[in-house]
Amino acid sequence: MNYMDDKAARKAIIDIGQRMYVRGFVAANDGNISVRVGDNEIWATPTGVSKGYMKKKMLVKVDLDGNVLEGTYRPSSELKMHLRAYRENDALRSVCHAHPPVCTSFAVAGIPLESPILAEAVITLGDVPVAPYAELGTEAVPEAIAPYCRTHNGVLLGNHGAVTWAEDAYDAYYRLESMEHYAKILLITGKILGAQNQFSEEQVARLLAMRGKFGVTQGGTPRRG
Secondary structure (H helix, E strand, O other): OOOOOHHHHHHHHHHHHHHHHHOOOOOOOOOEEEEEEEOOEEEEOEOOOOOOOOOHHHOEEEOOOOOEEEOOOOEOOOHHHHHHHHHHOOOOOEEEEEOOHHHHHHHHHOOOEOOOOOHHHHHHOOOEOEEOOOOOOOOHHHHHHHHHOOOOOEEEEOOOEEEEEEOOHHHHHHHHHHHHHHHHHHHHHHHHHOOOOOOOHHHHHHHHHOHHHHOOOOOOOOOOO
16 A cells, blocks of 8 residues: 655645635635545644644644544544545545535535536546535534545535545645536536536547546546536
8 A cells, every 4th residue: 555654744734735725715724634644544634723824743643533643733523524535445545625615605505516518527527426414523424425435536515615535635635626627617607608518428438438547546427417
């Protein structure tokens, strides 16, 4: 099993947190990031700290049960969601959760991201379902995402935000960027322009067959509407 070392993982978390903050994917102390560095070791962001102003000393190392192994800060209560993703899919190495405005708007409206209109979105995401609303900090949150951890690359969290995962820390974050970009295009074409030229089923099939060339090992299938 290939894992990032501690130094690289902590650097990645700080870097990704700053990117999230600068792009407006999080407000105040929202969001959380984790990177798996061993069979039973995960570095994660602390609770109550802005992702744009984190320091490495603030990060927390936990095991798959959420027990703190290193660090003096407390992990977020939403860490349960990250740990469930790792338990459901042993290939995952990172999980990113944030509240990108357009993705979150779709999540609040209960509308999945699933129209086949962008080649890149079909390949890297496929479709992005909406997981049922779950009360923050409860076991209902990890239960809500569990069905998708082996089949999709991320989900919208009902009335909450978005979460992505990948076999690499930066890939997990890039999927979050891709998801927000996809949501913006869907919003503009579907609700403002009122027109979408969707791919045919044959075109979608050819794009899905290209996933392996881009290192994409899973992802949903978009639906023509």
